[in-house]
Amino acid sequence: MIQVPQGFYFAAHGAGFKYTGRDDVACLASDRPAAAAGVFTQNVFQAAPVLVAREQLQKRQTAQAVLVNAGQANACTGQTGVDNCRQTLRLAGEALEMDSADILPASTGVIGDQLVMDLWPQAVRGLRTSAGQAGPLDAAKAIVTTDSFPKIAWRSVTVGGREIRILGLAKGAGMICPNMATMLGFVLCDGAIEPQLWQTMLARAADRSFNRITVDGDTSTNDCVLGLANGASDVTVDTATPGFQEALEAVCRDLAYFIVQDAEGGTKVVRIHVRGASSDQDAEQAARTIAHSPLVKTALFGRDPNWGRIVAALGRSGATVAPESTSVWMGGLPLFENGVPVDADLDSLLAPYLDRREVPLEIDLGLGDKSAEVLTSDLTLDYVRINAEYRT
Amino acid sequence: MIQVPQGFYFAAHGAGFKYTGRDDVACLASDRPAAAAGVFTQNVFQAAPVLVAREQLQKRQTAQAVLVNAGQANACTGQTGVDNCRQTLRLAGEALEMDSADILPASTGVIGDQLVMDLWPQAVRGLRTSAGQAGPLDAAKAIVTTDSFPKIAWRSVTVGGREIRILGLAKGAGMICPNMATMLGFVLCDGAIEPQLWQTMLARAADRSFNRITVDGDTSTNDCVLGLANGASDVTVDTATPGFQEALEAVCRDLAYFIVQDAEGGTKVVRIHVRGASSDQDAEQAARTIAHSPLVKTALFGRDPNWGRIVAALGRSGATVAPESTSVWMGGLPLFENGVPVDADLDSLLAPYLDRREVPLEIDLGLGDKSAEVLTSDLTLDYVRINAEYRT
Numbered sequence: 001m002i003q004v005p006q007g008f009y010f011a012a013h014g015a016g017f018k019y020t021g022r023d024d025v026a027c028l029a030s031d032r033p034a035a036a037a038g039v040f041t042q043n044v045f046q047a048a049p050v051l052v053a054r055e056q057l058q059k060r061q062t063a064q065a066v067l068v069n070a071g072q073a074n075a076c077t078g079q080t081g082v083d084n085c086r087q088t089l090r091l092a093g094e095a096l097e098m099d100s101a102d103i104l105p106a107s108t109g110v111i112g113d114q115l116v117m118d119l120w121p122q123a124v125r126g127l128r129t130s131a132g133q134a135g136p137l138d139a140a141k142a143i144v145t146t147d148s149f150p151k152i153a154w155r156s157v158t159v160g161g162r163e164i165r166i167l168g169l170a171k172g173a174g175m176i177c178p179n180m181a182t183m184l185g186f187v188l189c190d191g192a193i194e195p196q197l198w199q200t201m202l203a204r205a206a207d208r209s210f211n212r213i214t215v216d217g218d219t220s221t222n223d224c225v226l227g228l229a230n231g232a233s234d235v236t237v238d239t240a241t242p243g244f245q246e247a248l249e250a251v252c253r254d255l256a257y258f259i260v261q262d263a264e265g266g267t268k269v270v271r272i273h274v275r276g277a278s279s280d281q282d283a284e285q286a287a288r289t290i291a292h293s294p295l296v297k298t299a300l301f302g303r304d305p306n307w308g309r310i311v312a313a314l315g316r317s318g319a320t321v322a323p324e325s326t327s328v329w330m331g332g333l334p335l336f337e338n339g340v341p342v343d344a345d346l347d348s349l350l351a352p353y354l355d356r357r358e359v360p361l362e363i364d365l366g367l368g369d370k371s372a373e374v375l376t377s378d379l380t381l382d383y384v385r386i387n388a389e390y391r392t
Numbered sequence: 393m394i395q396v397p398q399g400f401y402f403a404a405h406g407a408g409f410k411y412t413g414r415d416d417v418a419c420l421a422s423d424r425p426a427a428a429a430g431v432f433t434q435n436v437f438q439a440a441p442v443l444v445a446r447e448q449l450q451k452r453q454t455a456q457a458v459l460v461n462a463g464q465a466n467a468c469t470g471q472t473g474v475d476n477c478r479q480t481l482r483l484a485g486e487a488l489e490m491d492s493a494d495i496l497p498a499s500t501g502v503i504g505d506q507l508v509m510d511l512w513p514q515a516v517r518g519l520r521t522s523a524g525q526a527g528p529l530d531a532a533k534a535i536v537t538t539d540s541f542p543k544i545a546w547r548s549v550t551v552g553g554r555e556i557r558i559l560g561l562a563k564g565a566g567m568i569c570p571n572m573a574t575m576l577g578f579v580l581c582d583g584a585i586e587p588q589l590w591q592t593m594l595a596r597a598a599d600r601s602f603n604r605i606t607v608d609g610d611t612s613t614n615d616c617v618l619g620l621a622n623g624a625s626d627v628t629v630d631t632a633t634p635g636f637q638e639a640l641e642a643v644c645r646d647l648a649y650f651i652v653q654d655a656e657g658g659t660k661v662v663r664i665h666v667r668g669a670s671s672d673q674d675a676e677q678a679a680r681t682i683a684h685s686p687l688v689k690t691a692l693f694g695r696d697p698n699w700g701r702i703v704a705a706l707g708r709s710g711a712t713v714a715p716e717s718t719s720v721w722m723g724g725l726p727l728f729e730n731g732v733p734v735d736a737d738l739d740s741l742l743a744p745y746l747d748r749r750e751v752p753l754e755i756d757l758g759l760g761d762k763s764a765e766v767l768t769s770d771l772t773l774d775y776v777r778i779n780a781e782y783r784t
Binding site for chain 1: 436468504608613685687693696703706708714728731732772775777780781
């Protein structure tokens with residue numbers, strides 16, 4: 001059912017780093033070197049695996065595997081954390097018979113704890129045994145922390161009668177164990193793509209998908225999206241390949257949507273579309289300010305068509321906004337038109353829309369032709385419960 | 393007990409705008425014209441009373457009274473809202489025998505509803521009856537929405553053996569009825585001060601008190617701080633008056649602290665002090681990013697010494713931060729020193745500090761000599777409950 005790109009295989013193992021009774025380390029590997037690309041967190045405090053993966057991608061633009069562990073973020077762990085990360089790559093390289101410089105690391109879990117290095121020799125032996133036996137769903141399950149479902153998306157593009165496959169895996173922001181805010185995304189492709197172009201395409205797709213979602217505004221120290229394109233389909237991809245960038249973006253958008261849908265405690269996916277802005281930056285700033293407003297997010301949890309909070313968030317966003325040209329729709333119904341409240345019994349009309357899993361918010365600033373869209377979740381009692389629970 | 397500045401009197405009345413069984417309109421008045429100053433919300437969507445008060449202060453720098461109603465914010469109400477606001481001033485002026493241009497308006501309540509004008513003639517008659525009978529505590533009680541206690545602070549300064557009194561009243565951000573995010577502050581003083589200087593002093597005091605607090609980052613459409621200095625003490629205040637600016641700031645800081653203490657659902661007052669920044673802006677940006685982080689705020693509610701979330705917030709703040717020079721203390725105990733976690737059983741050591749009502753967080757960026765302090769509340773189950781409840 002899941003279309004695996006040619007030449008890729010998977011491994012998953014339960015090493016017991018933090019969880020028991022489930023896999024918590026995975027390897028996504030290619031049987032040949034692949035063009036490698038990466039997009040990383042903008043947080044100044046970058047986790048050891050982010051630092052190491054970035055360094056490796058600077059040295060060579062190819063890789064053969066991604067090694068991912070769940071439960072320990074290896075973030076804010078100093079030089080010891082970086083040394084430990086490199087050691088896990090050496091161990092995995094020996095076990096999987098690869099050059100460790102061809103393996104990219106990623107971690108998710110509690111910030112500040114050092115990796116439990118004693119468990120790694122057994123972990124990589126488990127990966128060797130599993131390699132080729134496990135499927136992408138096993139790998140997707142092994143990399144989650146408190147996600148409620150594994151996240152996989154795929155597309156294929158046919159070029160001259162031959163198929164290129166794109167497969168994406170991600171983990172989202174589930175935080176029953178606090179400090180796990182990491183978003184990880186992995187994209188595998190069997191197209192033959194120049195590494196520079198692959199990097200450009202992946203960065204563009206991430207910008208239009210993962211970078212358009214927010215759960216709580218708390219950018220993790222470990223966020224990364226890694227891509228491997230191994231050419232096993234023997235189909236060359238270039239900038240003119242019809243439908244390829246769209247398919248890549250579609251995979252990333254599917255994964256990004258899953259992450260918002262699975263936001264900790266979330267009951268809604270809120271699609272915020274701002275148009276009529278005088279600049280792209282204004283449109284994005286307005287959309288993000290609404291997406292981060294605790295008052296807007298709690299109102300949506302409460303199914304309250306509280307447009308006053310949306311307007312107040314717009315007004316403090318810093319974006320250029322004029323009250324008299326601002327209009328707001330929720331669920332497609334107008335609430336506020338050109339600076340004046342709509343005079344109707346909106347609460348009863350809106351009830352069925354607010355009862356749905358996805359709620360669209362549209363804002364027209366009436367000042368220009370720029371727009372932006374951001375997806376977010378609501379702010380719920382479970383979000384607070386999950387994140388206020390003590391780590392131990 | 394409460395030291396009322398000379399020449400001021402109060403009125404409070406239950407007009408039934410929204411609440412029953414309590415006062416919901418108040419007047420703070422001077423028996424003579426007073427130097428008037430105001431500091432207003434930066435939200436682009438400014439409520440009608442904010443627009444009218446600003447306009448009046450531009451025309452004349454004196455005033456004799458402040459008229460405040462609770463329950464209806466008169467925000468996002470268009471020209472009708474402005475006309476209604478002016479009409480309430482005319483009615484109050486007739487009843488209290490003042491020029492309506494000498495009365496400054498302020499409102500707090502639900503955004504979008506028009507004032508119930510039918511109730512205002514009776515409301516101002518009630519104020520006339522109450523004038524001089526009510527005390528400052530009555531006025532402070534009349535202006536709250538869902539605050540759990542009235543907020544009053546005072547100081548006096550003795551200059552050449554003669555006393556100047558400063559009295560402040562405020563309402564905070566209680567939101568059982570959503571959309572009530574308004575912070576209102578009023579400062580009365582019997583010193584004789586040039587209006588321009590009074591404005592400068594009040595703005596400076598507000599900047600160091602009200603502008604240093606945040607509950608949820610959602611700046612209201614109605615926020616304002618209004619000051620009246622009527623000279624009734626016959627003591628002149630100028631820039632050289634010893635202790636006056638400090639006393640004014642102390643009153644404002646007391647009120648600001650009360651507001652954070654009474655934040656909706658809040659169980660903690662979190663004092664975030666960032667030092668060692670390379671600029672004032674960096675220090676403030678770092679402090680505010682931590683103060684707005686839902687993950688930091690839920691951890692504090694959960695009494696979890698989760699320094700990883702503080703560090704992650706710092707790293708995404710946009711302020712210039714270097715991991716290797718960053719240190720973090722909570723409750724006075726070091727958690728993170730020069731980029732490396734402190735190796736100790738911090739959870740047990742920190743437990744008694746996290747059990748207290750006020751929790752200090754200190755961050756040293758190790759890059760310069762600039763600092764900033766922000767007060768915030770935690771993010772709690774009650775915050776979500778209060779703000780997710782349906783308006784009706």
